[in-house]
Amino acid sequence: MRQAQTDPSTETRIAFLSTGGTVACTADAAGDLRPTLTARDLLRTAGADTDGAVTGRDVMTLDSSSLTLADIDALLAAVVAAHRDGAEAVVVTHGTDSLEETAMAVDRMVGVPVVLTAAQRPADDPDPDGPANIRAALAEARRLPAAPRIVVGGSCPAYGATKRHTTDLDAFRVDPATRRPAPLTADPAPLDGLRVDIVTAYAGAPRDTVDAALDAGADGLVVAAMGSGNIGDDLDAGVRRALDAGVPVLVASRVAAGGVHLVYGGAGGGSSLARHGARSAGALSPAQARMSLLCELAVARRDGDGS
Numbered sequence: 001m002r003q004a005q006t007d008p009s010t011e012t013r014i015a016f017l018s019t020g021g022t023v024a025c026t027a028d029a030a031g032d033l034r035p036t037l038t039a040r041d042l043l044r045t046a047g048a049d050t051d052g053a054v055t056g057r058d059v060m061t062l063d064s065s066s067l068t069l070a071d072i073d074a075l076l077a078a079v080v081a082a083h084r085d086g087a088e089a090v091v092v093t094h095g096t097d098s099l100e101e102t103a104m105a106v107d108r109m110v111g112v113p114v115v116l117t118a119a120q121r122p123a124d125d126p127d128p129d130g131p132a133n134i135r136a137a138l139a140e141a142r143r144l145p146a147a148p149r150i151v152v153g154g155s156c157p158a159y160g161a162t163k164r165h166t167t168d169l170d171a172f173r174v175d176p177a178t179r180r181p182a183p184l185t186a187d188p189a190p191l192d193g194l195r196v197d198i199v200t201a202y203a204g205a206p207r208d209t210v211d212a213a214l215d216a217g218a219d220g221l222v223v224a225a226m227g228s229g230n231i232g233d234d235l236d237a238g239v240r241r242a243l244d245a246g247v248p249v250l251v252a253s254r255v256a257a258g259g260v261h262l263v264y265g266g267a268g269g270g271s272s273l274a275r276h277g278a279r280s281a282g283a284l285s286p287a288q289a290r291m292s293l294l295c296e297l298a299v300a301r302r303d304g305d306g307s
Helices: 039-045 069-084 099-109 130-142 208-215 233-244 270-275 286-302
Strands: 014-020 025-027 033-035 054-062 089-093 114-117 149-152 154-157 161-163 172-174 196-200 220-225 249-253
Touching (some): 014 039, 014 069, 014 130, 054 069, 069 099, 089 130, 099 114, 099 161, 220 233, 220 286, 233 249, 233 270, 249 286
Parallel strands (some): 014 054, 089 114, 114 149
Antiparallel strands (some): 149 154
C-alpha cells in the first residue's frame, strides 16, 4: 500500500543553523578532531535532509572554545533573520564547551523558539550521538517551545544550563534553584566591544586580578566566589574599587549547586558586598553570569543607558 506523502507546507518551518563543534567533527590524518561537516551533512546523517520544512545554513565552522562575542552576535543575527524569513523555530548546532554561554545570550536576547543541540562524540565515532540529538532537537523545535532549550542527550531549559560532565551523553543540567527572569529584549544588541572579566576567589586571593581587569578597561566584573558568595579581605578591596568606579559586579559561586546567598558580614563577606552594590548571580555559573551581564550592558549601551 502506498504511503501518503507529507505536505511540507503544513509542517513547522525550521531553520537549521550550524556553527561547528564536536557534532560536526571528524578526525584528520593526525587523529585531531576538527569541525568539517556542513549543515546539509548534519541533516543527512540525522536522516532529516528530505524534510522540505527544514532549511540548513552554515553560520560558521568553529570549535566553540574559539567563539568570540562577534561570533555570538553573528549567530544571534542569523537566528533573528531566519525568523524574519519565515522560520517558525530555529535549531542551532554548537560545541558543548561554550554552549551554556551562547545559550544564555540566546535566552536573554532572542524572542523566538530556539533549540540548541550538540554532541559529545564526533561525527565519525563508531556510535555518534549527534544524529539522535539533531532528530530530538528538531522534534523539540516542532513543539515551538516558549523559551530556548538545550537538547543533548536529554532536554532542559537553556537558561541556567551547565555542562555537568565532560563525556557523558546526557551532558547538561539546570540547578533547581535557578529562576529565569524575563528576557531583556527580542532585538539583540551587539555584544562585541564590551568586556566583562571573571575573577576567582580562593584562599589568599589578591586584589591584583581585579585591578588588572579594571586597568584593562573592564565594563563589568563577575566574581567566582567561595561558598554562598564570599571572597576574602584582599579581593574585597579590589571589588570595592570597581563598585566605587561604577563598574557593575555580579557575585557567582564556584560551587556547582545551591546558588549565591549573600548573608555573611565582614570584609569579603557576601552581605557586605551586597551593601556596597554587588549583585547576586543566583544559581548561574560564573560563565553564565558573565554572559548575562554582557547582555545587560549591551542593551543598556544600545538604548542609551550605558556608555
